[in-house]
Amino acid sequence: MTADRAGDASQVHVSLRNITRVYPAQAGQPDVHALGPIDLDLTKGEFFAVVGPSGCGKSTLLDVIAGLARPSAGEGVFEGRRIDGDVPDGIGAVFQDDASFPWLTVFDNIAFGLRHAGHGEAEVRAQATYALEFMGLKDFARAYPAQLSGGMRQRVCIARTLVLKPRLILLDEPFGALDQQTRLLMGDELLRLWRETRATILLITHALDEATMLADRVGVMSARPGRFLEIVTTHWPRDRDSTIVSNEAFGRLTSRIWALLRGESLRALGREQGVA
Amino acid sequence: MKSPGLLRAGLILLAVGALEVLCRTGIIPSLTAIPPSAMVASLVEILRSGRFAADIVATLRNVSISIAAAMLVGVLIGTTLQSLPATRRIFDPLFATYYAIPLYAFYPLLIVIFGLGDLPQVAIGFLLAVMAVIINTLNGLDRVPKVLLKAARVHRLGPVKTALKVRLPFAAPYIFTGFKLAVAYSFIGVIGAEFITSNRGIGYEISFAYNNFDNPVMYALILFVLVVVTTINMSLYVWEKRLLARRLR
Secondary structure: OOOOOOOOHHHEEEEEEEEEEEEOOEOOEOOEEEEEEEEEEEEOOOEEEEEOOOOOOHHHHHHHHHOOOOOOEEEEEEOOEEOOOOOOOOEEEEOOOOOOOOOOOHHHHHHHHHHHOOOOHHHHHHHHHHHHHHOOOHHHOOOOHHHOOHHHHHHHHHHHHHOOOOOEEEEEOOOOOOOHHHHHHHHHHHHHHHHHHOOEEEEEOOOHHHHHHHOOEEEEEOOOOEOEEEEEEOOOOOOOOHHHHHOHHHHHHHHHHHHHHHHHHHHHHHHHOOOO | OOOHHHHHHHHHHHHHHHHHHHHHOOOOOOOOOOOHHHHHHHHHHHHHHOOOHHHHHHHHHHHHHHHHHHHHHHHHHHHHHHOOHHHHHHHHHHHHHHHHOOHHHHHHHHHHHHOOOOHHHHHHHHHHHHHHHHHHHHHHHHOOOHHHHHHHHHOOOOHHHHHHHHHHHHHHHHHHHHHHHHHHHHHHHHHHHHHHOOOOOHHHHHHHHHHOOOHHHHHHHHHHHHHHHHHHHHHHHHHHHHHHHOOOO
16 A cells, blocks of 8 residues: 655655564464554644554554554654654653553643653743643642543643643544543544644544544554555644534545445454454 | 441440459459559559660660561562562462461571571561562552553653652552551561560560569550550551542542
8 A cells, every 4th residue: 555645755754664563473373463564654743543443453553653562564763763662752642541640649740751851840830830721620730630530630641741742642542431522522622732732643543523523634444454444634724623523524524434444344343253 | 426436445445444343353363464554554654764765675676677678678579570570470379378487486597597686586577577568569560550651651761760650659559558567567576586585675574574473564565565556557557548548539
């Protein structure tokens, strides 16, 4: 498959070539070909969403880009440097599972990365306070994560990430555990954050409407081993929000993605039930 | 009596009162036990006169050394082993049977190794206490959610920083349980060892008073140990509850 380029090549922020991930054979089971080959270029500042049937390797793809997992073959490049087994500077990530630190207050959670990076306490205070306000957490600065709802805790994780000013933000189903209304509102906040930080965002989601609503481009993946079947460009204006779901193009785009995915999802389902 | 606290206090008072009456009326002979009020009076006298000050200081110091060493070494061994799964598999069964070993049986050996000073007592207290810290440290570290370790990597924390800033803080409530046990085991180990062979310490003086039918001293020192251990454990319990209150989901 050829790489889909949505912009000028000089603006390429992340470049994946021939990325493959194979889990070696274990206990009489054959090798598991989990992902790829994947070719993808992310343009600087774009919002890219990945949808695909469960188990197609979406999260593995994110782990490879984040430097949390090594590809079995192929090469990933972030800002001109090879991604090689370590998390490169300038990348932030938010996961589906709550990653807030339960022993720290909301404020200290958000200040965690800043302190680790060695910023002075005055600057930590200023930056963390800004992030608290940006994510609507100002009144909860002294609360512990246990006192917050799931949506609020995920906001803490997003604030903790954005305060470090990452140039690439990776989101692995960050709203997967939230209810539909909260998800729509979190989507709005994400768009606002994306516009203000000018970061490149890669969002993994199982919610097709979420992908369509948020992204400039939606990469539709096949069942395992995950490959891009097609990359759908939404052509939304940069200044958009969740009201876009009432746009007639929204329904058309979502239907198109579903048409691409339906067969793959059935395949994934059949495979899970051993019908293959 | 509506709250369990009041009920508990009432029960203790009732038992103490009953003992007082039984002793005063001679149903319990004075050679067996003395009334609680006499125990308190004797303890006050002992503390005021400073008669056993050197023993009390020696015991509390040895217990403190045992606790501190067990905490430090226990957390270090636990953290190291948790990051070395292969080595840990070798030791796990040994840890599981550790408390089946009657440590006091090794007392002669400890005297041979450490001499007749305070060290054998400290060693017994430490050996009893350290395993509780190791086991609870391992247990806590095993429970660190994978996503927190991922978050640590995304924050570009190295292995040592990850242990200090993420893994150990997460495991803190479990390690705290180990510390509580370490306090109890250190008292048991040190005072028990003082009973066997030692020429000072609270355990030695209790044993000495027992052999000389000196019930006022014996019961006063027993009461002292009881009060100290209960106070420490209650304080730790309150502290632990406060720590856990913010963690409960």
